[in-house]
Amino acid sequence: MYLGLDLGTSGIKALLIDDRQNVVGSGHGSLDVSRPHPGWSEQDPANWIEACETAIAELKAFHPKELAAVKGIGLSGQMHGATLLDASDQVLRPCILWNDTRSHVEAAALDADPRFRELTGNIVFPGFTAPKLAWVKNNEPAIFAKVAKVLLPKDYLRLWLTGMHISEMSDSAGTSWLDVGKRRWSAELLAATSLDEKHMPSLVEGTAKAGALRGELASKWGIVAGIPVAGGAGDNAASACGMGTVGAGHAFVSLGTSGVLFAANASYLPNPASAVHTFCHALPDTWHQMGVILSATDSLNWLSEITGKRAGDLTGELGETLKAPTGVTFLPYLSGERTPHNDSAIRGAFTGLAHQSSRAALTQAVLEGVAFAFRDSLDALKTAGTTLTRVTAIGGGSRSRYWLKAIATALQLPVDIPADGDFGAAFGAARLGLIAATGADPLAVCTAPATDATIEPDTGLGGAFxxxxxxxxxxxxxxRGVTA
Known part of the structure; x- marks a missing residue:
């Protein structure tokens, strides 16, 4: 058995698979986000541990024998979070999360230094880790002075699991401190934020062993002590491992809290001017590119809260047949946008509203707005040198066939729907745990699921879209002209 732990923004998922990669069971622990000020987004790392304990306790309650047979653990996690520890590994302040935009001034200052784009292959976005440390230095200098280690969220879980300060390439590529082409920390970029390599965890590939399970936890969970914990991956790279999106030209569209158009690459293809993320993949000597939307299903969830109707009921009102756009347009910039605008200050909007604009028209506009944001990312990927011929849909929003039809038509690409199964980040993490424990060939393990159905672009509505x-x-x- 192999265990995948995925630390998301809204919860932790623990997934068990057997040696044939069949899903045996799962557990879940919920998380909340604190927003003490506009643009801020934080979590207490202690809550990650509590949620992980809850998820594993659920597994132990329903699958005790299978949990006891675990031979390897893999980790996945939300990226970019700044988890600050003192010399005794005590947390100094709440973790500043990926969708926190407070450090936009610091991000712009770092991005103006040409070394950052040259070495990382990316714009320095406000959500990345380095500008958050610059913000802490500028605004919380007493805390900054105590920082001994900076860990990404999943790597704080690793510290709890193993006692080791270790990270891996895919997650670390989102810090703005990694030389992404050479897959190592850049002393030059760290120095630009008054840090050095002593503040960073050591680095391994996502498929490698990165610590061993502590005896105390092993005893509590009924697992053998000392089993390997894999390097793991950032959440999108882990999802790619789960989906088998590891070969050049393979791609997926993820409709989660945020939205991602992800393409695997066999070589390093940076183009920061396009606002595409170019990161290391979780497998050795591979990279990937992503267009990132900050509010994908979050946009629909926002409308759900405003209208008092469940998200599934809202999309259900549209039926199954794709409709032509109504003239009502939604910009899904509820917390700013990354690709292609790199604009933390922009905010969302409806335009074209009229007396006859119904709730269904607003829902349709939200789904189309997110689909058009993915089209922005597709065009940015093309500019960065990646051309896609089809994508596979994953994430909670992919349950809406209407939304997938809108995305296929907006992108003018077929959208494949995988056969029933759990192929997300937790599954990818479990696969990495399997590889680290057994030494299996990563390409033989990280295969794509069967396709259940394909949604083709609606040719009749192509022009209208x-x-x-x-x-x-x-x-x-x-x-932007009226909100800047």
Whole structure:
């Protein structure tokens, strides 16, 4: 048996698979996000441990024998979070999360230093880790002075699991401190934020062993002490391992809290001007590119809260047949946007509202707005040198066939729906745990699931969607002009 632990923004998932990669069981622990000020987003790392304990306790309650047979553990986690520890590994302040935009001034200052784009292959986004440390130095100098280690969220879980300060390439690529082409920390970039390599965890590949399970936890859970914990991956790279998106040209579209258009690459293809993320993949000597939308299903969840209707009920009102855009347009910039705008200050908007604009019209506009944001990412990937011929849909939002039809038509690409199964980040983490424990060939393990169905672009509505997309694109500079 192999255990995958995925630390998300809203919860932790623990997934058990057997040596044939069949899912045996899962457990879950919930998490909340604190937003003490506009643009802030934080979590207490102690809550990650509590949620992990809850998830594993659920597994132990229903699958005690299978849990006892675990031979390897893999980790996945939300990226970019700044978890600050003192010399005794005590947490100094709540973790500043990936969707926190307070450090936009510091991000712009670091990005103006050409070394950052040259060495990392990326814009320094406000959500990345390095500008958060610059913000702490500028605004909480007493805390900054005590920082002995900076860990990403999943690597704080690793510290609890193993007692080791270790990270891996895919997650570390999102800090703005990694030389992404050479897959190592950059002393030069760390120095630019008044840090050095002593503040960083050591680095391994995602498939490698990165610590061993502590005896105290092993005894509590009924697992053999000392089993390997894999390097693991950032959440999107872990999802790619779960989906088998590891070969050049393979891609997925993820409809989660945030949205991701992910493409695997066999070589390092940076193009920071496109606002595409170019990161190391979890497998050795591979990379990937991503277009990132900060509010994907979060946009629909926002509308759900405003209207008092469940998200599934909102999309259900649209039926199964794709409709032409109504003229109501939604910009999904509820917490700023990354690809292609790199704009933490922009905010969302509805335009084209009229007396006849119903709740269903607003829902349709939200789904289309997110689909058009993915089209922005597709165009940015093309600019960065990656051309896609089809994508596979994952994430909670992919349960809506209507939404997938809108995405296929907006992208003008077939969207594959995988056969029933759990192929997300926790599954990818479990696969990495299997590889680290057994030494198996990563490409033989990280295969793609069977395709259950394919949604083709609606040719009859292609022109209407193309026109609506051009209108969507014209709105960003207009809205920015009145909100900047």
């Amino acid at each position: 193309a026109d609506a997309y051009q209108h969507y694109r014209a709105l960003y500079p207009a809205v």
